[in-house]
Amino acid sequence: MNTTFQTGLAYAKELDTKDELHQYREDFFIQPGEIYMDGNSLGMASKAAVTSIEKMIERWKKEGVQAWNDLYIYGEKISALMAPLINAKPQEITVTGSTTSNIHSALATFYHPTKDRYKILVDDLNFPTDRYAVDSMVEIKGYSIEEAVKVIQSADGEFIDEDAVIEAMTDDVSVILLPTVLYRSAQIIDMKRLTEEAHKRGIIIGFDLCHAIGAIEIDFKEIQPDFAVWCTYKYLNGGLGSTAGLYINQKHFDKKPGLAGWFGNRNDTQFQLKHQFDPQPDASGWQIGSPAIFSMAGLEGSLQIFNQLGMKKIRANSLNKTAYLMFLIDKELADYGYSYGNSTDDKVRGGHVCLQHEEAYRIAAALRNNGVVPDFREPNVIRLAPIALYTSYEEINLVVQTLKKIVAEKIYEEYSNTRSSVV
Numbered sequence: 162m163n164t165t166f167q168t169g170l171a172y173a174k175e176l177d178t179k180d181e182l183h184q185y186r187e188d189f190f191i192q193p194g195e196i197y198m199d200g201n202s203l204g205m206a207s208k209a210a211v212t213s214i215e216k217m218i219e220r221w222k223k224e225g226v227q228a229w230n231d232l233y234i235y236g237e238k239i240s241a242l243m244a245p246l247i248n249a250k251p252q253e254i255t256v257t258g259s260t261t262s263n264i265h266s267a268l269a270t271f272y273h274p275t276k277d278r279y280k281i282l283v284d285d286l287n288f289p290t291d292r293y294a295v296d297s298m299v300e301i302k303g304y305s306i307e308e309a310v311k312v313i314q315s316a317d318g319e320f321i322d323e324d325a326v327i328e329a330m331t332d333d334v335s336v337i338l339l340p341t342v343l344y345r346s347a348q349i350i351d352m353k354r355l356t357e358e359a360h361k362r363g364i365i366i367g368f369d370l371c372h373a374i375g376a377i378e379i380d381f382k383e384i385q386p387d388f389a390v391w392c393t394y395k396y397l398n399g400g401l402g403s404t405a406g407l408y409i410n411q412k413h414f415d416k417k418p419g420l421a422g423w424f425g426n427r428n429d430t431q432f433q434l435k436h437q438f439d440p441q442p443d444a445s446g447w448q449i450g451s452p453a454i455f456s457m458a459g460l461e462g463s464l465q466i467f468n469q470l471g472m473k474k475i476r477a478n479s480l481n482k483t484a485y486l487m488f489l490i491d492k493e494l495a496d497y498g499y500s501y502g503n504s505t506d507d508k509v510r511g512g513h514v515c516l517q518h519e520e521a522y523r524i525a526a527a528l529r530n531n532g533v534v535p536d537f538r539e540p541n542v543i544r545l546a547p548i549a550l551y552t553s554y555e556e557i558n559l560v561v562q563t564l565k566k567i568v569a570e571k572i573y574e575e576y577s578n579t580r581s582s583v584v
């Protein structure tokens with residue numbers, strides 16, 4: 162990790178003048194008087210995304226039903242824009258549903274328990290919805306959660322030990338579902354190693370890329386997992402509840418989608434409306450119902466920047482910004498009870514910083530009242546995401562000064578510790 166920074170606002174401004182991505186801030190709706198540090202939870206609106214949504218609204222007004230003539234395969238256009246981000250073939254990606262519904266769809270496809278192989282292997286740090294989906298799927302198949310969901314316990318509650326995952330790949334495991342970047346500690350899981358080990362044992366493996374896609378480089382051509390799911394409203398800036406992604410490795414194109422629907426039917430026979438499902442011979446066969454065009458349109462605009470710059474540049478920029486933030490936490494905040502739960506190793510650190518403080522909840526509330534948008538995760542974590550495309554070094558520095566002031570002047574004591582919804 163780069164640690165050759167200096168403190169001070171003048172130095173931060175100097176870093177901004179040298180930052181070759183600094184100008185891209187202009188493409189986003191930066192709100193005056195506000196520092197947005199929650200791009201890991203909901204990416205900021207960009208001008209390009211809003212323009213593409215507006216265009217779609219115009220098409221609806223002018224064309225009515227005829228808009229479907231080409232939009233019924235709109236997902237293919239978005240898949241092609243997304244494919245370079247994970248180095249997959251566009252045909253291996255379909256843009257559909259939500260992360261959670263795509264986990265259901267993938268498990269319905271790949272989880273065929275037998276007497277000897279009936280378990281789904283998960284970890285205890287993944288986002289809860291992934292567990293809800295896994296638990297309900299084993300119950301649909303007639304098992305209890307206790308007998309069929311095998312959970313790898315993290316030793317410290319923050320990181321997953323890959324050796325422990327491999328050890329848990331026993332003969333009774335049918336499918337593995339793991340995160341790629343942990344949503345709290347931002348640990349990056351070694352997908353290549355785990356995929357190789359799973360495949361040696363004949364186990365299907367899939368990953369949840371929610372906190373990884375658009376934040377880190379991913380090479381599925383090399384990793385070759387069986388499936389993957391992700392949302393598009395975090396680092397991809399697709400908009401509130403924008404449509405999710407599902408990757409199906411091309412070696413599985415002969416498999417029947419577990420949750421079938423008419424939009425997964427072959428394009429050339431879909432509108433013959435036959436009662437026999439004839440799936441598309443690629444990932445688009447995993448679409449279910451009509452594509453949510455307005456929820457996808459933002460991606461047509463927002464993904465342009467990613468394709469223009471490439472993930473290598475974006476990742477390098479993000480690593481430097483998280484390193485700078487961690488440097489400032491060490492230098493300026495350690496005396497005030499702050500620490501971070503991230504790895505300092507660039508290979509293991511995703512796109513956000515996991516700031517820890519025992520008063521995290523009240524500090525997050527005070528941050529919001531002082532022009533900073535953070536997000537809080539129980540029990541003591543404030544996630545701060547300095548986003549490559551729109552967070553400046555100056556903003557990072559100002560956030561640190563605000564954090565210092567909130568504790569030094571005991572401002573957080575003015576806030577209640579009673580939890581409310583959403584953030």
Ligand SMILES: *Cc1c(COP(=O)(O)O)cnc(C)c1O
Nearest residue numbers: 259260261288344369371372392
């Ligand atoms: C954000 C997130 C989700 C969200 O699921 P949706 O179904 O898209 O709402 C799922 N899993 C992980 C790991 C996440 O970070």
